[in-house]
Amino acid sequence: MGIRCVAVYESYQLKQFTDLGLAEPILRAIKTEGYTAPTPIQAQAIPIMMSGKDMVGIAQTGTGKTAAFVLPLLHRISELRDRPIANHCVALILAPTRELASQIADSIRTYGSAMRVSVAIVVGGVKPGGQIRMMARGVDVVVATPGRLLDHVQTGVIKLDRTETVVLDEGDQMLDLGFMPTIRKIMAKLPKKRQTVLFSATMPQQIRSLADDFLNQPSEIAVTPTSKPIELIN
Ligand code: AMP
Numbered sequence: 001m002g003i004r005c006v007a008v009y010e011s012y013q014l015k016q017f018t019d020l021g022l023a024e025p026i027l028r029a030i031k032t033e034g035y036t037a038p039t040p041i042q043a044q045a046i047p048i049m050m051s052g053k054d055m056v057g058i059a060q061t062g063t064g065k066t067a068a069f070v071l072p073l074l075h076r077i078s079e080l081r082d083r084p085i086a087n088h089c090v091a092l093i094l095a096p097t098r099e100l101a102s103q104i105a106d107s108i109r110t111y112g113s114a115m116r117v118s119v120a121i122v123v124g125g126v127k128p129g130g131q132i133r134m135m136a137r138g139v140d141v142v143v144a145t146p147g148r149l150l151d152h153v154q155t156g157v158i159k160l161d162r163t164e165t166v167v168l169d170e171g172d173q174m175l176d177l178g179f180m181p182t183i184r185k186i187m188a189k190l191p192k193k194r195q196t197v198l199f200s201a202t203m204p205q206q207i208r209s210l211a212d213d214f215l216n217q218p219s220e221i222a223v224t225p226t227s228k229p230i231e232l233i234n
Contacts, residue, residue: 015043021050024069025114030071033110039064045220046072049165052195054218056211060184060201061170063223064184066107067189069093069197074112076165077140084118084138087159092166093143094183098123103142104169109142117141122158124148132157146174146182153189154209162205167211169208173198180206 011035017030017038038046041063047074048055059065063190073091089171094103105121120134122144128151135142136158142149142158166187168174174183187196196215211218 013230019201020046020071022046022075023115025078025136026074026111028114029111030067032113033204034084035067039068039223041221041223042068042071043193044223045069048219049195049197050075054112054215054220055197056090056203056215056220057197058201058203058222059199060223065169066104067111068112069169069199070104072119073141073165073167074108074115076116077112077117080140084140085162086138087135088138088158089120089142089158089160090161090164091141092149092160092163092164093141094146094149094167094186095143095169096173096177096179097128098125098145099146100170105141105143108143119143122149122152128152134138146186147204149184150186153186160186161191163190163194165195165197166190167197167199168210169199171198171210172202172204175204175206176181179207182209183210184213185234212229 016040017027041059042059045055045057045068049069057065077090093104094106101121101123105119108117108119118139119141120131120139122131122142124145124147149158153160198211198215
């Protein structure tokens with residue numbers, strides 16, 4: 001078992017960004033960032049997300065998990081011919097805090113710097129006017145905290161009926177902050193046919209049941225210290 005895991009780990013290490021089928025402007029932006037190879041979570045997550053399957057990723061900050069979901073989302077957006085539709089978004093990313101939402105939006109702009117992509121940050125603690133104006137045009141990606149997003153969904157400023165992919169980032173933190181009831185209300189507004197991706201550093205029972213209720217036969221991937229070859233050898 002241990003030896004098999006080492007072999008799988010090494011095959012992730014060998015993979016290059018160019019093996020993943022990402023659009024050329026994305027590869028160019030990654031190169032500009034100086035990334036030489038995908039991290040283990042990226043090598044696992046990107047092919048699954050590009051296949052359209054649901055996914056649960058157990059990974060902490062610092063593993064490269066933001067690019068693991070942002071790069072395949074950008075690839076999908078690069079394939080779209082049409083401009084965004086008013087009040088709609090193709091992809092929705094939910095994050096527990098304003099700071100994380102803004103970091104994710106920065107990553108989208110960085111990795112999407114060589115292509116056309118529009119992003120709206122929809123978070124609490126700021127006046128809603130700018131968010132309303134941005135959504136009036138429609139955007140490719142909404143990065144949101146749950147409370148403010150639900151406010152806009154309830155007033156019709158944001159419509160989720162055409163959203164193809166939803167990413168829940170830092171699921172366990174969103175649980176700790178009491179967002180589960182809000183997240184469940186948001187999930188109910190999304191189309192039944194969609195891709196749902198959940199990242200969490202840990203898997204408490206309530207996150208497990210969120211996955212059971214809203215994800216469809218997800219692939220599960222994990223990047224934990226136990227997958228490091230040296231520890232398996234020990
Ligand atoms: P994250 O876990 O998403 O917070 O990412 C942690 C850090 O790793 C960020 O500063 C990224 O810029 C960086 N990073 C992400 N992917 C790669 C990669 N493939 N190679 C080098 N650095 C990366």
